[in-house]
Amino acid sequence: MKNTKTIIALLTIGIGFASQAQDHRHVVSNPTKPDATEFWDPEVRVVTPGTIPSDAIVLFDGKSLANWESIKDGGPAQWKVEDGKMTVVRGAGHISTKQKFTNYQLHIEWQSPIEPETLKSQGKGNSGIFMQGMYEVQVLNSYKNRTYRNGQAGSIYKQSAPLVNATSPMGEWNIYDIIYTAPVFTVNGGIETPAYVTVIHNGVVVQNHTKIQGTTEYIGQPLNPVHGPGPISLQDHGNAVSFRNIWLREM
Numbered sequence: 001m002k003n004t005k006t007i008i009a010l011l012t013i014g015i016g017f018a019s020q021a022q023d024h025r026h027v028v029s030n031p032t033k034p035d036a037t038e039f040w041d042p043e044v045r046v047v048t049p050g051t052i053p054s055d056a057i058v059l060f061d062g063k064s065l066a067n068w069e070s071i072k073d074g075g076p077a078q079w080k081v082e083d084g085k086m087t088v089v090r091g092a093g094h095i096s097t098k099q100k101f102t103n104y105q106l107h108i109e110w111q112s113p114i115e116p117e118t119l120k121s122q123g124k125g126n127s128g129i130f131m132q133g134m135y136e137v138q139v140l141n142s143y144k145n146r147t148y149r150n151g152q153a154g155s156i157y158k159q160s161a162p163l164v165n166a167t168s169p170m171g172e173w174n175i176y177d178i179i180y181t182a183p184v185f186t187v188n189g190g191i192e193t194p195a196y197v198t199v200i201h202n203g204v205v206v207q208n209h210t211k212i213q214g215t216t217e218y219i220g221q222p223l224n225p226v227h228g229p230g231p232i233s234l235q236d237h238g239n240a241v242s243f244r245n246i247w248l249r250e251m
Contacts, residue, residue: 052247056107059097059232060086060246068095071233079236085111085244088127088236095236096133100229105249106131106178112141113240114171121147125170127241128157131180132230136216137199137207139174139241142167154199154206157216162199162206173244175202183212185226 031037048054059067062084068077072093079095080087112125125141135156142153142165149155153174154162168174179198186192199207214222234243 051245053249056247056249057099058247059099060243062244065095067097067099069098070094071096085242087240087242088234088238090236090238090240093236094233096231096233098231100231101132101248101250102182102229103251104180105251106180106232107176107245107247108178108243109173109175109245110139111173111242111244112143112170113242115141115239120145122151124239125241126235126237126239128235128237129176129178130216130233130235131178131195131197131212132182132227133233134215134225134227134230135195135197135212136235137176137178137197139235140167141170143169154201156197156207156210156212158218159213159216159222160207160210162201163208164204164206166201166204166206168202176200182229183224189226191224 045055052058063081065077065079065081065086068079069075070077070093077086077095078092079089106129108129110127110129115124122140124145125139127139128136129139130136138151138153138155138157140147140151140153149161150158152162152165153167154165154176177200181196183191183195184193195212196209197207197212198205198209212222214224217223232246232248
């Protein structure tokens with residue numbers, strides 16, 4: 001009985017110490033001085049804002065396609081460069097940046113050509129911007145031009161329709177600001193984290209941290225091949241769509 005009382009007494013003392021320790025931890029985790037929750041180092045990197053941020057990679061300067069190549073044969077891109085813009089040359093094929101990227105902020109401006117009213121739906125001002133060469137943000141003349149919801153301008157092609165249609169009239173410039181996070185794959189080829197994209201079209205959010213389901217296929221379901229960094233690709237869909245002011249900030 002004596003030993004039992006001793007054990008109980010020791011347990012009681014231990015619980016008391018534990019309680020005091022918990023109280024002490026509570027005090028430490030809720031400091032009363034403001035500087036206890038201030039973080040000074042490392043200092044936040046300075047980026048000078050402007051038309052082109054100081055840390056941006058300029059992918060097209062309005063003068064040269066030196067940063068681009070043909071997807072068809074890996075040779076020089078054969079699109080037309082004139083008046084500060086590059087324009088699709090029908091039959092020249094898709095083009096891609098020579099440099100590959102993972103996570104980024106992309107700025108790109110595009111213009112639908114003046115085309116006859118007889119062209120409708122997907123036949124009018126059609127092109128596309130591919131994240132990592134495989135996930136398409138649709139480019140299309142969607143101004144008073146009805147087509148399927150998940151195929152109009154600002155859509156993740158054949159997956160997610162834009163929240164609204166913010167397309168400028170035919171012949172005017174459109175602006176996309178795209179925030180893209182690449183997928184992360186497991187060692188056995190599964191998806192640990194899917195790709196996500198936010199698209200701001202002419203200052204209006206049309207994709208809000210949208211999950212990309214996989215490759216944007218014309219026919220069939222999305223695929224999820226394992227891959228690393230990839231290029232920015234632009235589509236030749238047969239329409240003379242133009243692009244300008246293309247720059248990217250890696251994140």
